[in-house]
Amino acid sequence: MAVGGYDQLLKVQDLDVQLRQLRHRFDHHPLRADAATLTAEQAEAEARRDEIDGRRHEVDRELKRLADEVASVEEKRAKTEAKLYDGSVTATKELLALQDESRSLLDRQRRIEDDELELMERQEEVGSEAAEVAAELAAITGRAEAVGAALAEATAGIEAEIGEVSRSRAEVAASISPEVLARYEAIAPEFDGVPLARFVGGRCDGCHMQLSAMAVDRLNHIGPDEIASCEECGRLLIL
Numbered sequence: 001m002a003v004g005g006y007d008q009l010l011k012v013q014d015l016d017v018q019l020r021q022l023r024h025r026f027d028h029h030p031l032r033a034d035a036a037t038l039t040a041e042q043a044e045a046e047a048r049r050d051e052i053d054g055r056r057h058e059v060d061r062e063l064k065r066l067a068d069e070v071a072s073v074e075e076k077r078a079k080t081e082a083k084l085y086d087g088s089v090t091a092t093k094e095l096l097a098l099q100d101e102s103r104s105l106l107d108r109q110r111r112i113e114d115d116e117l118e119l120m121e122r123q124e125e126v127g128s129e130a131a132e133v134a135a136e137l138a139a140i141t142g143r144a145e146a147v148g149a150a151l152a153e154a155t156a157g158i159e160a161e162i163g164e165v166s167r168s169r170a171e172v173a174a175s176i177s178p179e180v181l182a183r184y185e186a187i188a189p190e191f192d193g194v195p196l197a198r199f200v201g202g203r204c205d206g207c208h209m210q211l212s213a214m215a216v217d218r219l220n221h222i223g224p225d226e227i228a229s230c231e232e233c234g235r236l237l238i239l
């Protein structure tokens with residue numbers, strides 16, 4: 001193969017090395033770790049918020065139940081009192097029984113109202129816990145958004161570079177025979193993306209092996225369309 005072709009192939013190899021470095025920078029940008037930490041913190045705060053919301057709903061439900069109970073006791077007491085004073089009952093014993101019932105209903109109502117007060121205090125506590133976690137979550141979300149924006153900006157620059165280098169690579173690759181390019185691409189992974197070696201002083205500078213006299217002779221007489229490669233390691237040789 002003509003020397004010019006190898007020059008182009010070397011350029012492709014250089015550009016491929018650049019592309020790998022850029023992709024690595026893109027994938028391992030330091031802000032990605034920050035973003036991941038914030039995502040984890042966000043999930044943790046959301047779980048806490050859900051747990052608090054659960055307790056909050058429980059307290060609300062219980063308060064509603066107690067309010068209903070108070071209403072029903074009040075209604076019962078109103079009926080008892082009406083009976084007591086509407087003149088429909090005249091027997092002393094019955095009147096005393098009604099008085100007793102009214103009093104015990106009032107006692108019951110007060111006990112329930114005490115429970116309500118206690119629950120209202122708990123409702124307030126759970127409410128402030130909810131407000132606290134909401135503020136924390138808002139702060140984390142704000143930081144996550146800032147990191148996300150910074151990461152997008154930083155990686156957009158890398159993406160633009162990747163685009164540029166890819167275009168150059170395509171241009172250079174277009175001037176290389178498809179057969180040589182295919183061979184280069186096929187063996188590149190084996191050599192960590194650097195499958196080209198120079199042939200200097202009878203040695204391959206990829207594997208540093210001295211090539212046999214026969215191999216050297218063959219390389220010295222290689223035709224313009226043949227692909228030169230190291231008989232020891234298989235790298236493509238730049239003559």
Ligand SMILES: [Zn+2]
Pocket residue numbers: 197204205206207208209230231232233234235
């Ligand atoms: Zn070699």
